[in-house]
Amino acid sequence: MLEYDNEDDPMLYGIVNHLRCDIMIPPCLSNFFDKKKSGVVMADDRRRYKRWNFRNLGALEIRQSFTDLERHTCWCRIYIKDISIGGVSFLHSEQLFPMEQMRILFPKKSLEPIFKGRDRNIIEVKRCRKRGQRCYEIGAQFVEEFRDQSG
Amino acid sequence: MSECCTYSQDINTGQSLVAISVDSACAASLQCDIYIQREPNEEPILYRRKSHPLEKADLDRLIKRGIETIFISKSHEATYRDRMYEEVCCDETIAPAERFRVLRDINEAFFEKAFRGGKLDEVVGFSEVLGSQLTEIISRNDLVVEDLLSLMEFDNGTYTHCINVSTYCLLLATHLGISKVEELESIAAGALLHDIGKRQVQLSVLNKPGPLTDEQREHVQRHPLIGFEELSLRGDMNWRQLMIVYQHHERMDGLGYPTGISGDEIHPWARICSIADVFHALTSIRPYRFPLSVSAASVVIGGEMKTAFDSEMVKCWNTIMKTTPCFMA
Incomplete structure (x- = not known):
């Protein structure tokens, strides 16, 4: 069963734990939470920032980013996979599309040495790969603010 | 063969020229300066001014000389496309x-x-x-x-x-x-x-x-x-x-x-x-x-x-x- 260590932010955990979660972890990811927090992910020269394993729970606020793609605003539970100063990857139960912007919450206390006080609450989806039934791995970039939808 | 495919240049004015087929020139009743290449790989030279539009007989003569491509200035390309659309595609x-x-x-x-x-x-x-x-x-x-x-x-x-x-x-x-x-x-x-x-x-x-x-x-x-x-x-x-x-x-x-x-x-x-x-x-x-x-x-x-x-x-x-x-x- 999936379990995780929650010393980082018990209050957030309390909230996140009550959120709806439809993710089905496929067998290939059954050891998803076994990786220790804050281990460095294998180096990749093409990435601007070093990535860290950060297996934890998080919350995602689904929002409408495209006029033609209906999204009902709601919060849901996600599984954070790894993180860097520039972005985050996580598992989610639905397909998300590039350029969609959403709010994200995850325990940040242990990430303070990486983030150094920067706000990391809004993401823009960059890629999405299906990992199994109701399981999509999302790669997203942190952005400062939501895009203006009026134009 | 393409009606309109390659770009060249008028050696005197330096303006960009675009190649079109002789057949389509006839269909589009072009009203612009026309250039031809006397030999393959030569720069195109002015053949007919806009004031003297090409007639079907002129085009037949060109084809007889083995010339299948003529050139017009790039600024006329859009007009040419519009004319071809109106006169051929809508026919x-x-x-x-x-x-x-x-x-x-x-x-x-x-x-x-x-x-x-x-x-x-x-x-x-x-x-x-x-x-x-x-x-x-x-x-x-x-x-x-x-x-x-x-x-x-x-x-x-x-x-x-x-x-x-x-x-x-x-x-x-x-x-x-x-x-x-x-x-x-x-x-x-x-x-x-x-x-x-x-x-x-x-x-x-x-x-x-x-x-x-x-x-x-x-x-x-x-x-x-x-x-x-x-x-x-x-x-x-x-x-x-x-x-x-x-x-x-x-x-x-x-x-x-x-x-x-x-x-x-x-x-x-x-x-x-x-x-x-x-x-x-x-x-x-x-x-x-x-x-x-x-x-x-x-x-x-x-x-x-x-x-x-x-x-x-x-x-x-x-x-x-x-x-x-x-x-x-």
Whole structure:
């Protein structure tokens, strides 16, 4: 069963734990939470920032980013996979599309040495790969603010 | 032969010249300065001023001299295309397949240039116009598919690929029962733009005559995502068109990219485009392999690749091909 260590932010955990979660972890990811927090992910020269394993729970606020793609605003539970100063990857139960912007919450206390006080609450989806039934791995970039939808 | 394909320069004025076929010059009743090449590889020289328009007899003389191409200034290119469209493509007495040929050929140079070097606005606007014009011709009841296919070119150029895929999409869409003109125009324009993300991929990689490295393949496989990102925030493309761009390499069995979704998760318009795209890829000349015949390509699509595509759409595609006996021989 999936379990995780929650010393980082018990209050957030309390909230996140009550959120709806439809993710089905496929067998290939059954050891998803076994990786220790804050281990460095294998180096990749093409990435601007070093990535860290950060297996934890998080919350995602689904929002409408495209006029033609209906999204009902709601919060849901996600599984954070790894993180860097520039972005985050996580598992989610639905397909998300590039350029969609959403709010994200995850325990940040242990990430303070990486983030150094920067706000990391809004993401823009960059890629999405299906990992199994109701399981999509999302790669997203942190952005400062939501895009203006009026134009 | 293309009606309009290459650029040159007037050695006296330095203005850019564009090559058009002698045949089309006659059809478009050109009213501009005309240039010719006396010898192949020579710079074009002024042949006839605008004040002395070309007559049919002049063109016949040129053809007798073995001159098949004349040049006009680039500033007249748009007028030329408009005239050709009005005088040939809108002429109901000309067979739709022939009108398709003219429409395809007069737009080639412009599309190639806009696609590779132009602004995105230019390519999108152009695709909308060309998509409507293509729809006008391809969705007609009197179109003979066999005639149309006999005119298809199978080179590896960007324009040939985009216009062929768009044409195949229209053929398949109409046979699947999509009849609303706005929807067909939308499909045609979306299909013309399906590979827009390849603008960000180096030509040396796209045309590499051999297997790609893992890194190159990864780069090429980003093109649906890049295209979607470029177009999604513009506001002048609908979601269904964006799905053509984003999902045309997805497969029904989930083995495609960029997301690896399967079945109904793939938008029907993207499923149409994936058949058209693969069919063109199999039948065209590629740097790394010989093209398959139309019949052999249809066998591959309905056989070894059948799990990749929507089975109903494949059936429909094969029905279209079977109505063109010379290609199934």
